[in-house]
Amino acid sequence: MALWYFTLALIYGSLILMAISEILACYQRWRSRRDAELAADRLLESVADVSYHQLPDAAAAEDESAAAPSSCVICMEDYRESERCFVLPGCAHTFHRGCIAPWLRQPNTTCPICRRRPTVVIPPAQQRFISTAEDMV
Numbered sequence: 001m002a003l004w005y006f007t008l009a010l011i012y013g014s015l016i017l018m019a020i021s022e023i024l025a026c027y028q029r030w031r032s033r034r035d036a037e038l039a040a041d042r043l044l045e046s047v048a049d050v051s052y053h054q055l056p057d058a059a060a061a062e063d064e065s066a067a068a069p070s071s072c073v074i075c076m077e078d079y080r081e082s083e084r085c086f087v088l089p090g091c092a093h094t095f096h097r098g099c100i101a102p103w104l105r106q107p108n109t110t111c112p113i114c115r116r117r118p119t120v121v122i123p124p125a126q127q128r129f130i131s132t133a134e135d136m137v
């Protein structure tokens with residue numbers, strides 16, 4: 001009889017442990033997703049849009065990989081002249097802002113082209129300072 005109770009306790013105990021670890025895993029997933037979303041929002045806020053004609057010309061760029069692509073690899077649409085583009089900091093690959101935003105919100109995201117991790121470096125306040133400094137020159 002004691003053995004029966006012991007087995008029952010063991011089964012319930014492992015069930016509870018499984019439930020707890022499942023809840024913890026769930027929480028971890030939620031946290032990493034939230035962190036990724038916050039990081040993506042910071043990144044999207046900190047980078048100003050660049051219009052397509054401001055991108056380096058494919059013919060002018062020495063390095064082929066540094067040349068501006070003519071289309072967004074996420075939606076495969078060609079950039080239209082003076083269309084607002086989002087240049088990923090770190091690798092300078094270009095996408096539509098609307099296309100890269102959901103991509104960046106995924107946990108452990110990397111650049112869709114070069115798999116490099118995007119870096120959040122410049123807070124918006126500092127960026128304003130840089131742009132005003134450029135205006136003074």
Ligand SMILES: [Zn+2]
Nearest residue numbers: 072075096099
């Ligand atoms: Zn796109």
Ligand SMILES: [Zn+2]
Nearest residue numbers: 091093111114
């Ligand atoms: Zn890249």
